[in-house]
Amino acid sequence: MRQVILDTETTGIDPKDGHRLVEIGAVEMVNRRFTGRTYHQYINPERHIDAEVVAVHGIDDAKVANEPVFAQVADAFWSFIEGAELVIHNAPFDVGFIDHELNMLSGRANPLGPVRDHCRVLDTLVMARKMHPGQRNSLDALCKRYDIDNGHRVLHGALLDAEILAEVYLAMTGGQTALTLDAEANQSQNSDTPAETGLSIQRMTLTPGQLRVITPNEQEQQAHRAKCETHQLRWFGDTVRDA
Template sequence: MRQVILDTETTGIDPKDGHRLVEIGAVEMVNRRFTGRTYHQYINPERHIDAEVVAIHGIDNAKIANEPVFAKIADEFWAFIEGAELVIHNAPFDVGFIDHELGMLNKQRSGLSLGPVREHCGVLDTLTMARKMHPGQRNSLDALCKRYDIDNGHRVLHGALLDAEILADVYLAMTGGQTALTLDAASASEQQQTDTSSEGLSIQRLTLTPGQLSVVRPTEQEQAAHEAKCEAHQLTWFEDASNDA
C-alpha cells in the first residue's frame, strides 16, 4: 500500500478569499515503511502574505519571491501523489487548497486536466481519526506528539515537510506504533543484530524456527493458585470501584 503523508502552508485560511499555497511537503511510505522519497516545494503565491500568517510559518514574500508559481510545479507534484492514499491532518483544509490551485490551472491551459484530489487519491484525515480515538481532548499535531511521546522540539514554526515527517510518526503511533515487520529469511540477519540502549544494556535479538519454543502448562496446583489470586484482585477492584462511586 502506497501512502503519502502530506502537509501544506498557505497565505491564509480560505482559498475562496483568494488565498494560495506557499509550501507543500510530503513523505512517501509503502506498506508502512518510509521509502526515502519526499516532495518539498516553496511556491510563489502571486499575492501578498499577511504578517499574522508569516508569524505562523515564517514564510514571507521575500522568501518565496524567486520560487516557481504553482503552474510550474503542478505536474511534478501530481505525479508524486497520484494513486496514493494521502494521510493529512485536517484534510479538508489541504485538499481544498490543492483542488483550488488545480482548478485555476485547468482553466488556464488546454489538454489533460489534473484533479480533483479525491477522484485520484484516497484521503485519510488523521484529525478525524484522533477525534474518534480521543473524544473531548485536544487533537492538534502538537497535542498528539505529546500524547504519543513523539519528539517535536525542533518544530518552532510550522513547515510543510517538517510537519509531514512528524505526522508520519504520529500516524504510525496511532495505528499500531510499528512499521511493517517481516520474519522471513531476508530479515533474519537484522533480527540477530545486537542493539545497545541508552543505559548501556545489550539486547540480543534471536531468530527462532518453528518448534524451538516449548509450551509449559501449569500444574493443577499452580492453576488453582492463579485462579485464587485473580479472584482476590477482582474483589479488591470491586470494593475500590464502589468507594469511588
C-alpha cells in the same frame, strides 16, 4: 499500500478569499515503511502573504519571491501524489487549497484533479477525534500524547510537519514498524529475522544455568486444581480445558 503523508502552508485561511499555497511537503510510505522519497517545494503565490500566517510558518513575501509558481510545479507534484492514499491532518483545508490551485490551471490538454477523484484521503484529525473524544487533537497535542519528539518544531513547515505526522499516524494505527528502509537492511544481516515483518527482533544468548525454571510443588498443584474446579474447569495434567 502506497501512502503519501502531506502538509501545506498558505498565504491565509481560505482560498475563496484568493489565498494560495506557499509550501508543499510530503513523504512517501509503502506498507508502513518510509521509502526515502519526499516532495518539498516552496511556491510563489503571486500575492501578498498575511502577517498573521507569516508568524505561524515564517514564510514571507521575500522568501518565495524567486520560487516557481504553482503552474510550473503542478505536474511534478501531481505525479508524486496521484493514486496514493493521502494522510493529512485536517484534510479539508489542504485538499481545498490544492484543488483551488488545480482549478486555476487553464488551457491544459490534460487537466489535473480534483484530488479525491484520484487519491484516497485519510484525515488524521477525524481519526484522532474518534479515538480521543473531548481532548485536544492538534498535531502538537498528539505528539505529546504519543510521546513523539517535536521539540525541533519552532515554526510550522510543510515537510517537517509531514514527517512528524507520519510518526503520529504510525503510532495511532498500531505503532511504528520501520521508519526507514535502513531497518530492512539491518534485518537482512540476520537470517533468523524475517525482513518482511518490519520488526526489529533482539535475541538473548543465555548459557546453561542463567535461566531458572521453577516447577510447582504438590501443595501449589493442589491449589491450582481446586481453583480450576471452582471455575468449572478440568485439570488434565498440564492442560486446562472447559468442563
